[in-house]
Amino acid sequence: MSRRNHIILFWSIIAVGLVVHVACWLTKTGMHYPDEIFQYVEPAYIRLEGYGWLPWEFSRGVRNWTLIAFYGGWMKIFLLLGAEGAWLHRLIGLHNTVLALAIVPAALRMGRLYGGEIAGWTAAAVCAVLPPVLFYSPHPLSEVPAMVLTTWGLTLWLEGRGDPAREGRLAFIAALLLGLSVVIRFFSAAFLIVPTIDYAFRLFQRNRAFLYYAAGGLVSIAVLAFSDWVTWGTPLHSAIEYFRYNLLEWGNAHHGVSPWWQYLDWMVERIGWGLVLFLPLILLGLWRTRLVSAIWIIAIVGLSAIAHKEERFMLSCWPLMVVTFSAGIARLGEVLTTAGRRRALVAAVAGAALVASTAWGVSKLDWHWYGPLFEAQQYVGRQPDATGCMFSGRIHLSGGSAWINRNVPMDSYQADLGRNPLFNYFIVKDGTHEATRARLRRWVEQARFEDYVVYRRE
Amino acid sequence: MDNLERLDAWLVRIIVGVYAVLSLLGFLAFVSTKAVSLTQAVAEAPPTGLEEDVNLALLENGAWIEASSYAYHYIHHPLFVIDGLTSPPSTKEQWVPDKRSDEAPSLAVHLARPSLIREVVVYHDPRYTDRSYILSCSLGGEAVTSVSGSGRRDARETFDLACESADEVRLDFDWNPDSSGGHIRIYEIMVIGR
Numbered sequence A: 001m002s003r004r005n006h007i008i009l010f011w012s013i014i015a016v017g018l019v020v021h022v023a024c025w026l027t028k029t030g031m032h033y034p035d036e037i038f039q040y041v042e043p044a045y046i047r048l049e050g051y052g053w054l055p056w057e058f059s060r061g062v063r064n065w066t067l068i069a070f071y072g073g074w075m076k077i078f079l080l081l082g083a084e085g086a087w088l089h090r091l092i093g094l095h096n097t098v099l100a101l102a103i104v105p106a107a108l109r110m111g112r113l114y115g116g117e118i119a120g121w122t123a124a125a126v127c128a129v130l131p132p133v134l135f136y137s138p139h140p141l142s143e144v145p146a147m148v149l150t151t152w153g154l155t156l157w158l159e160g161r162g163d164p165a166r167e168g169r170l171a172f173i174a175a176l177l178l179g180l181s182v183v184i185r186f187f188s189a190a191f192l193i194v195p196t197i198d199y200a201f202r203l204f205q206r207n208r209a210f211l212y213y214a215a216g217g218l219v220s221i222a223v224l225a226f227s228d229w230v231t232w233g234t235p236l237h238s239a240i241e242y243f244r245y246n247l248l249e250w251g252n253a254h255h256g257v258s259p260w261w262q263y264l265d266w267m268v269e270r271i272g273w274g275l276v277l278f279l280p281l282i283l284l285g286l287w288r289t290r291l292v293s294a295i296w297i298i299a300i301v302g303l304s305a306i307a308h309k310e311e312r313f314m315l316s317c318w319p320l321m322v323v324t325f326s327a328g329i330a331r332l333g334e335v336l337t338t339a340g341r342r343r344a345l346v347a348a349v350a351g352a353a354l355v356a357s358t359a360w361g362v363s364k365l366d367w368h369w370y371g372p373l374f375e376a377q378q379y380v381g382r383q384p385d386a387t388g389c390m391f392s393g394r395i396h397l398s399g400g401s402a403w404i405n406r407n408v409p410m411d412s413y414q415a416d417l418g419r420n421p422l423f424n425y426f427i428v429k430d431g432t433h434e435a436t437r438a439r440l441r442r443w444v445e446q447a448r449f450e451d452y453v454v455y456r457r458e
Numbered sequence B: 001m002d003n004l005e006r007l008d009a010w011l012v013r014i015i016v017g018v019y020a021v022l023s024l025l026g027f028l029a030f031v032s033t034k035a036v037s038l039t040q041a042v043a044e045a046p047p048t049g050l051e052e053d054v055n056l057a058l059l060e061n062g063a064w065i066e067a068s069s070y071a072y073h074y075i076h077h078p079l080f081v082i083d084g085l086t087s088p089p090s091t092k093e094q095w096v097p098d099k100r101s102d103e104a105p106s107l108a109v110h111l112a113r114p115s116l117i118r119e120v121v122v123y124h125d126p127r128y129t130d131r132s133y134i135l136s137c138s139l140g141g142e143a144v145t146s147v148s149g150s151g152r153r154d155a156r157e158t159f160d161l162a163c164e165s166a167d168e169v170r171l172d173f174d175w176n177p178d179s180s181g182g183h184i185r186i187y188e189i190m191v192i193g194r
Helices: A003-027 A033-047 A066-080 A084-127 A130-138 A143-161 A167-184 A185-204 A209-232 A237-248 A262-286 A290-305 A315-338 A340-362 A371-379 A400-404 A433-440 B003-032 B078-082
Strands: A389-392 A410-412 A425-429 A444-449 A451-455 B066-069 B106-126 B133-139 B142-148 B156-173 B186-193
Touching: A003 A084, A003 A130, A003 B003, A033 A167, A033 A400, A033 B003, A066 A084, A066 A209, A066 B003, A066 B156, A084 A130, A084 A143, A084 A262, A084 A340, A084 A400, A130 A143, A130 A315, A143 A167, A143 A185, A143 A209, A143 A290, A143 A315, A143 B186, A185 A209, A185 A290, A209 A237, A237 B066, A262 A290, A262 A315, A262 A340, A262 A389, A262 A444, A290 A315, A290 B066, A315 A340, A371 A389, A371 A400, A371 A425, A371 A444, A410 A444, A410 B003, A425 A433, A425 B003, A433 A451, B066 B078, B106 B133, B142 B156, B156 B186
Parallel strands: A389 A410, A389 A425
Antiparallel strands: A425 A451, A444 A451, B066 B106, B106 B156, B106 B186, B133 B142, B133 B156
């Protein structure tokens, strides 16, 4: 492919990816998981606006403030540009979904290493519109920037292995990116195992890249140590507490335990009928991409060993699996035909089939989780007489303070506390005991958002 | 052809450069920010020329709050101190500053209009004993009169303030949040005047 065509194709893929990502962001409402609000947006919002709710993690210090400060910085910029309230949550989602496109050039370069142009462009095109990424990336989850950092870190590590002249510099940057992915999401450490072993092994071959890799890693550790020292008073406090809580105390088992095969089950559910195509091509590309494959396999095994499982945890595995898949396509093309165009056609059909089947699988997920409650909160926040708000459900299953955008006490419904005159607005879900109470007390219905009704106490 | 390559290179540099600069500037702006908790007035000021003293520190009298922080996990929101309940049924309905992040807690009740203040009554949670604070009334941000907390353990502390004209009553605490006495828990503040 000529350099000119390369540039045109690359930016075309980015443009299409951008349109699809933004379209998905526009059509998604609510949240994917409470962490996106209460572990990141809400703490930042408290610092910016002075009110909100913090979960137990911030009493114990299990979280570090690095990603919160990063998101908070962008929230500050959005505030200066005139955005406020719910828009801060939404715009961090937009930021993330656009940022997720950064995996495209990384996938292109990683794919090229294992299957030339065919694998590179297949990986890039599939990653630009990869449905699991489209689903998760419009949310302020830590998995999204962690995925970008991991994918780029691994790409630079792999490129450095084949380029002795630049290996030291690339090893340093790779370690920095991989280390930062661990800082913002501790489980990303699983993605460091193979590169670290690889660099350590080559140290015995008098390769000095390990030293550069170690230096990059130390910079990342220093970032975490400094962040924890400033916010929690002790360097590496959050990492130590995270390890203590999740592993020593096995606290991870208190949050949604699933069987060991759950991640495989989710993969089957997401890929669906495309598995008929995906599985043989993954197997075909497995040996060729053994380093990359070892990374995502180790990550999935590691995730499976932890009691608490969530599908979003495997987000960083998807681009790597696509690289293995693309290398399999390239290998298939080499077996089937010598004509470049036919190989490209095989790759395009296989890539499109994977995207289509995965899109079908991802469409079964909830795209509007708690969206109506968020809209009801927004409605209450706009009422000039609102002095307090209670709602059906638990506090962490709400949009948080950004959505109400008003400094009033906001809490989950409690009958005793509800007698306090401050609480004059109630968001009640149909069919709950508080809905019966609302009718008995003759509260006045103000608005309805699907099965959530906003009442005002007269 | 050359132009396209140059454009491609510049485009990448601009996107990465602008993103990095904005991220850094935003980060610096964020870490240098620490907002206080400001509420809104939801009612009109009481009429002037009242014949009797009233509690001016009520939401329904147009008062609003400026607090340095509150216990975010337990939602001990500062508005509870002007809800009119001096001994509410639950211990949640009190203001408690955030022990982790607030080095110098303060709570200001802003009145809807400059008023004559005769007395301020502070209702503490009697389980907790910290009374190390300075209470002041001010007008336009300038302190008019200041008194110190009594140091006693009474749940109800009364201060006879002679503030001719003030629009704010403020409590500034001196605390060691890690000490056994480092607990600030206030149910209500009444500002009596007209």
